[in-house]
Amino acid sequence: MSDTHAQTARFVRESMLPEREPPLAEVGAVKWVRENLFSGWLNILLTVVSAVVIGWILLHIVPWFWNSVWKAGSLSQCREIRDEAFGPGASSACFAVITDRWHQLVFGFYPQTLYWRPVTALIVFLIAASPVLFPRLPRQALWFSAISPFIMFWLLWGGSVWAPLSVLLGIVLAYVAFRIASRFVSPVLAMLAGVAVAVLCWGLLAGPLTTDMSRILPIRLRAVGSDDFGGFMLSFIIGVSAIILSLPLGILLALGRQSDLFFINKVSVAFIELIRGVPLIVWLFTASLLLNYFLPPGTNFDLMLRVIIMVTLFSAAYIAEVVRGGLAALPKGQYEGADSLGLDYWQSMRLIILPQALKISIPGIVNTFIGLFKDTTLVVFIGLLDPIGLSNAIRASTDWNGVYFELFVFIGLMFFICCFSMSRYSIALEKKLQREHR
Amino acid sequence: MSDVAHEMQTSRAIDRSQMQVSDEVAIQITDMNKWFGQFHVLRDIDLTVYRGERIVICGPSGSGKSTLIRCINHLEEHQAGRIVVDGIELSNDLKNIDKIRSEVGMCFQHFNLFPHLTILENCTLAPIWVRKVPKREAEETAMHYLTKVKIPDQANKYPGQLSGGQQQRVAIARSLCMRPRIMLFDEPTSALDPEMIKEVLDTMIELAEEGMTMLCVTHEMGFARQVANRVIFMDQGQIVEQNEPEEFFGNPQSERTKLFLSQILGH
Numbered sequence: 001m002s003d004t005h006a007q008t009a010r011f012v013r014e015s016m017l018p019e020r021e022p023p024l025a026e027v028g029a030v031k032w033v034r035e036n037l038f039s040g041w042l043n044i045l046l047t048v049v050s051a052v053v054i055g056w057i058l059l060h061i062v063p064w065f066w067n068s069v070w071k072a073g074s075l076s077q078c079r080e081i082r083d084e085a086f087g088p089g090a091s092s093a094c095f096a097v098i099t100d101r102w103h104q105l106v107f108g109f110y111p112q113t114l115y116w117r118p119v120t121a122l123i124v125f126l127i128a129a130s131p132v133l134f135p136r137l138p139r140q141a142l143w144f145s146a147i148s149p150f151i152m153f154w155l156l157w158g159g160s161v162w163a164p165l166s167v168l169l170g171i172v173l174a175y176v177a178f179r180i181a182s183r184f185v186s187p188v189l190a191m192l193a194g195v196a197v198a199v200l201c202w203g204l205l206a207g208p209l210t211t212d213m214s215r216i217l218p219i220r221l222r223a224v225g226s227d228d229f230g231g232f233m234l235s236f237i238i239g240v241s242a243i244i245l246s247l248p249l250g251i252l253l254a255l256g257r258q259s260d261l262f263f264i265n266k267v268s269v270a271f272i273e274l275i276r277g278v279p280l281i282v283w284l285f286t287a288s289l290l291l292n293y294f295l296p297p298g299t300n301f302d303l304m305l306r307v308i309i310m311v312t313l314f315s316a317a318y319i320a321e322v323v324r325g326g327l328a329a330l331p332k333g334q335y336e337g338a339d340s341l342g343l344d345y346w347q348s349m350r351l352i353i354l355p356q357a358l359k360i361s362i363p364g365i366v367n368t369f370i371g372l373f374k375d376t377t378l379v380v381f382i383g384l385l386d387p388i389g390l391s392n393a394i395r396a397s398t399d400w401n402g403v404y405f406e407l408f409v410f411i412g413l414m415f416f417i418c419c420f421s422m423s424r425y426s427i428a429l430e431k432k433l434q435r436e437h438r
Numbered sequence: 439m440s441d442v443a444h445e446m447q448t449s450r451a452i453d454r455s456q457m458q459v460s461d462e463v464a465i466q467i468t469d470m471n472k473w474f475g476q477f478h479v480l481r482d483i484d485l486t487v488y489r490g491e492r493i494v495i496c497g498p499s500g501s502g503k504s505t506l507i508r509c510i511n512h513l514e515e516h517q518a519g520r521i522v523v524d525g526i527e528l529s530n531d532l533k534n535i536d537k538i539r540s541e542v543g544m545c546f547q548h549f550n551l552f553p554h555l556t557i558l559e560n561c562t563l564a565p566i567w568v569r570k571v572p573k574r575e576a577e578e579t580a581m582h583y584l585t586k587v588k589i590p591d592q593a594n595k596y597p598g599q600l601s602g603g604q605q606q607r608v609a610i611a612r613s614l615c616m617r618p619r620i621m622l623f624d625e626p627t628s629a630l631d632p633e634m635i636k637e638v639l640d641t642m643i644e645l646a647e648e649g650m651t652m653l654c655v656t657h658e659m660g661f662a663r664q665v666a667n668r669v670i671f672m673d674q675g676q677i678v679e680q681n682e683p684e685e686f687f688g689n690p691q692s693e694r695t696k697l698f699l700s701q702i703l704g705h
Contacts, residue, residue, distance in 0.1 A: 336546065337552065339513060341564035341568065341616060342538075343564060356552075
C-alpha cells in the first residue's frame with residue numbers, strides 16, 4: 001500500500017474530456033490508400049503490376065463491348081457492319097445474335113402466337129411470390145400464392161382447365177381428410193390418411209372427372225408439349241419448381257434425420273446419403289433413361305416433370321443437411337422450453353424450433369438454391385433445350401456459325417442476375433430478422 | 439456463497455396466511471431409478487409432495503437434484519419406478535406427457551425464453567396453442583402476470599433486450615400464464631448477477647405466498663429458510679436427508695449434510 005506512487009494513488013478528475021476528431025491522416029480514402037496500396041516496397045510493386053494487368057484486360061474488353069453490333073441477321077452481316085464502322089479486324093462483339101434469336105433464347109420452341117402465356121405465368125409467379133418474400137404485404141394474398149402453381153401449370157402446358165383443377169381437388173380433399181383424421185389419430189397417421197386420400201383421388205377420380213367435366217364445360221387452352229419448352233423459360237421453370245418443392249421436403253428430411261423413431265430416422269439418413277453421394281448428372285440420366293424401364297409400358301411420364309422431380313430430390317438432400325446444421329445449432333434449452341410448456345412435437349417445431357433454425361440456415365439454404373439454379377444447365381445433357389443447349393443449336397445454323405462469347409456472356413449475365421438477386425434477398429432477410437430478434 | 443447477504447436481501451415480512459399444506463397429494467414418486475447410460479443418476483427415489491408445499495432441494499453438483507425435478511415433467515425419462523403427477527401417471531404416452539407438462543410450470547437456469555418472439559408472444563404462445571385460449575384473452579392473462587412480475591412495460595420487447603433478472607421473471611410469468619398447479623424451479627438464480635437474484639427471489643416468494651406448490655433446486659439457503667416448508671438434501675443420486683428448514687439447518691443429522699452445510703454456510 002505504502003509504496004504506490006502518491007500521484008497514481010490519489011487522483012480525482014475534475015472535468016470530463018470532450019470528444020475530439022481523429023488526426024486527418026488517419027481517416028478516409030487517404031488513409032485507406034496509404035495503408036492498403038502503398039505501405040511498403042513490395043506493396044507498391046504489387047499495386048503497379050496489378051494496375052498494368054487490369055489496364056491490359058480493360059484495353060481488350062472495353063472496345064469489344066463498346067464496338068458491339070446489335071442489329072444484324074447473321075454473323076457475316078455483323079462483320080460487314082463492323083468493317084464499315086470501325087475498320088476491318090477491329091475488336092467487336094456481335095450481340096446481334098441475341099436480338100435475332102431473342103425469342104428462341106427466352107421461350108425455346110414455344111409456339112409464337114402463344115408467347116403471352118409464359119409471360120402471364122411469369123407475372124402470376126411474381127405476384128404469387130411477393131407475399132411469401134415480403135411479409136409486410138397482406139397475408140390474405142397467400143391464398144393466391146397457394147393456388148398460383150395450378151394457374152401457372154395451366155398457362156404453360158395448356159390443355160383442359162379441369163386437369164390442374166382435379167389435382168387441386170385431390171390436395172384439398174387430402175387436407176380435409178388430414179384435419180378430420182388428426183382429431184382421432186396421431187398426426188403421422190393422419191398425414192398418411194391425407195396422402196392416401198390424395199392418391200386415391202388422383203388415381204380414380206381425376207381421370208374421369210377431367211374427361212367428364214371437359215365435355216360438360218370445355219374450358220381449354222391449346223396444349224403445348226414439354227418438347228417445345230426451352231431457353232430461360234425452361235431453366236426458370238425447373239429451377240423455381242425445384243426450389244419451391246425442395247425446401248419443405250428438405251425440412252421434413254432434416255426433422256426425420258433428427259427423429260427418435262428408428263424407421264423414419266434410417267429412411268431419411270439413407271435417402272440423404274444416397275442422393276448426395278451420386279452426381280446430379282447421373283440422377284438426370286436416371287430420370288431420362290432408366291426410369292422408363294421401371295415404369296409400366298405405355299405410361300408417358302413427361303421428361304420435364306421427371307427432371308423437376310430429380311432436381312427437387314437432389315437439392316432436398318442438401319437442404320436437409322443445411323437445416324440439420326441449423327437445428328443442431330439451437331441450444332437444447334429451446335427444445336426444453338417448448339416441451340415444458342406442453343407444446344406437442346409439431347407445434348414446438350413449427351412455432352419455436354424451425355423459425356430459429358431456418359433463420360440460422362438462410363445463407364446455406366440460399367447457397368443451395370443458387371447452386372440448384374445453375375445446375376439446371378446440366379439438363380442439356382439429356383436433350384432438353386436450356387439456354388446452353390439452345391446456344392449450341394443457334395451455332396449450328398449457318399447464320400450464326402462461329403458465335404461463342406456473345407451467347408455465353410449473355411447467358412452468364414442472365415444467370416448472374418438471378419443468382420445475385422437471390423443472394424441479395426437472403427442478406428436483406430438475414431439483416432431484417434437480426435434486427436427483429438436481436 | 440454470501441448467504442448472509444442473500445438472507446438480508448430476501449428478508450421482508452412474509453405473509454404466511456395462504457401458505458397451507460393440504461392432504462391432497464400433488465406429486466407421488468415411488469422407487470424411481472434413472473440411469474444415464476451406465477451411470478446410476480437417481481437411486482430409489484421416494485417422494486410425496488402435498489399440495490401447497492414449498493420444497494427446496496439442495497446438494498452438491500452432480501447429486502441428481504436437477505435430474506429429479508426434470509423427471510417430474512418428463513424432460514428426462516426414468517427407467518424404473520412410478521411418478522404420478524396430479525393423479526396422472528407419467529408413461530411414454532405422448533398425450534399424457536403433454537397434459538402433465540401443461541399443468542406443471544418450469545423455470546430453467548438459463549431462462550429458455552424464445553428469442554424470436556416478443557415477451558408478450560412468449561407468454562401467450564402456450565395458452566393459445568395448447569389451451570386454445572382466444573388471442574385477446576391470452577394477452578390479457580399475459581399482461582396480468584407480467585404486471586405481477588413487475589415488467590408490463592417490456593411486453594413488446596424481445597428477450598435479448600432484457601436483463602437476466604427480467605428474463606427470468608418473464609420466464610416465471612410465461613409459466614404462470616398456463617395457470618399451472620405445480621411450479622418447478624431448476625436453479626433459477628444460478629445464472630444471475632447478485633443484484634438480480636433478489637428480484638427473482640421476490641417473485642418466487644410472492645408465488646409461495648399465494649399457496650403455489652413449488653419444488654426448487656437452488657443454492658439460496660436464505661430462501662430455503664424463509665419460504666420452504668421442507669428441505670431435501672441429495673447426494674450421489676439419493677435423498678440423504680429431508681426435514682423442516684429450522685431442523686435441517688439447525689440440527690442436521692447426517693454427516694454428509696453437516697459437511698455440505700458447513701461448506702456453503704461456512705464463509
